[in-house]
Amino acid sequence: VEFGPKVLLLLHAAAAIVLIGGATHNGILAVKQLLGRPVRRQLQQLYAHVVGCAYLITFSIGLLNYPTFRLDVRKAYLDEHVPLATGFFEVKEHWLALGLVILACYWPMSRTMHGGKRGSDAWLHHVLGIVLTVIVWLAMLTGLFVTAIRPVGGVGS
Amino acid sequence: VSDPGYQDTRNVPLVLGLVVGCVAYMTCILFTPPVLCYLPEVQEWTFSAPPDRIAMRYFGMPQWGIGGFVIGFFLARVRPIGEALARPAASRLLARVAATAVMGALLYVLVKELSHWGSLT
Numbered sequence: 530v531e532f533g534p535k536v537l538l539l540l541h542a543a544a545a546i547v548l549i550g551g552a553t554h555n556g557i558l559a560v561k562q563l564l565g566r567p568v569r570r571q572l573q574q575l576y577a578h579v580v581g582c583a584y585l586i587t588f589s590i591g592l593l594n595y596p597t598f599r600l601d602v603r604k605a606y607l608d609e610h611v612p613l614a615t616g617f618f619e620v621k622e623h624w625l626a627l628g629l630v631i632l633a634c635y636w637p638m639s640r641t642m643h644g645g646k647r648g649s650d651a652w653l654h655h656v657l658g659i660v661l662t663v664i665v666w667l668a669m670l671t672g673l674f675v676t677a678i679r680p681v682g683g684v685g686s
Numbered sequence: 687v688s689d690p691g692y693q694d695t696r697n698v699p700l701v702l703g704l705v706v707g708c709v710a711y712m713t714c715i716l717f718t719p720p721v722l723c724y725l726p727e728v729q730e731w732t733f734s735a736p737p738d739r740i741a742m743r744y745f746g747m748p749q750w751g752i753g754g755f756v757i758g759f760f761l762a763r764v765r766p767i768g769e770a771l772a773r774p775a776a777s778r779l780l781a782r783v784a785a786t787a788v789m790g791a792l793l794y795v796l797v798k799e800l801s802h803w804g805s806l807t
Binding site: 612619620624626636641653656681 | 693695696697700701704707708711716725726727729730736740742744745747748751752754755777778780781782784785788791792795796799800802803804806
């Protein structure tokens with residue numbers, strides 16, 4: 530068992546737990562706002578900050594562990610035995626990279642939002658909040674799926 | 687600024703950045719331009735990966751998306767462009783183009799990757 534990749538994997542998971550919590554609450558607020566219901570401005574901005582920080586931390590740790598995953602898990606096992614898992618992992622990576630671009634728009638835009646704000650930018654802001662939630666959930670489920678099949682740094686890697 | 691359908695002018699560069707960022711990322715997928723890659727087997731960075739090596743493009747592809755975002759952001763800071771995009775009709779259209787660009791990019795990679803890897807199952 531390799532401990533370096535394992536420690537990174539645990540840190541990645543810990544950051545992802547914060548991210549999924551923040552993104553889910555943020556997504557619920559976005560749905561409420563799209564339905565025209567009021568939300569507290571401070572709460573909305575807090576979750577935007579939580580999602581932004583947790584996203585960057587989770588993404589960075591994931592990148593650090595990616596070379597190990599690419600050789601010891603994907604090349605050594607997934608590509609040959611479970612190619613659909615590789616497919617989902619590829620989708621996850623692309624969606625998270627696109628999520629970075631979305632975040633670059635969404636995070637600073639959150640500062641200009643308030644509970645009753647309407648307008649095309651408010652509409653887009655709420656849609657992007659929901660999209661980010663979907664991206665984060667797909668990434669988490671795919672990560673759990675792949676880790677359940679063969680984790681990095683595990684026996685046999 | 688508070689009129690329904692009207693975009694806060696501070697957000698126009700962000701929205702145009704999102705559109706250009708998505709287009710840049712899709713360009714990177716569709717046309718495979720030079721991208722910073724990491725070769726994990728030999729632990730080297732390169733812009734031109736040999737075909738027989740495992741090349742990790744995920745380090746370079748987000749740079750295309752973020753690079754596109756920065757270009758779009760500063761494009762909208764050019765006064766005539768920013769003013770034109772801040773008009774109510776243009777800002778509504780820009781928001782819908784941005785949402786379409788995001789959804790289109792996400793759906794494209796979903797279908798592309800799952801159809802490719804699913805066919806190998």
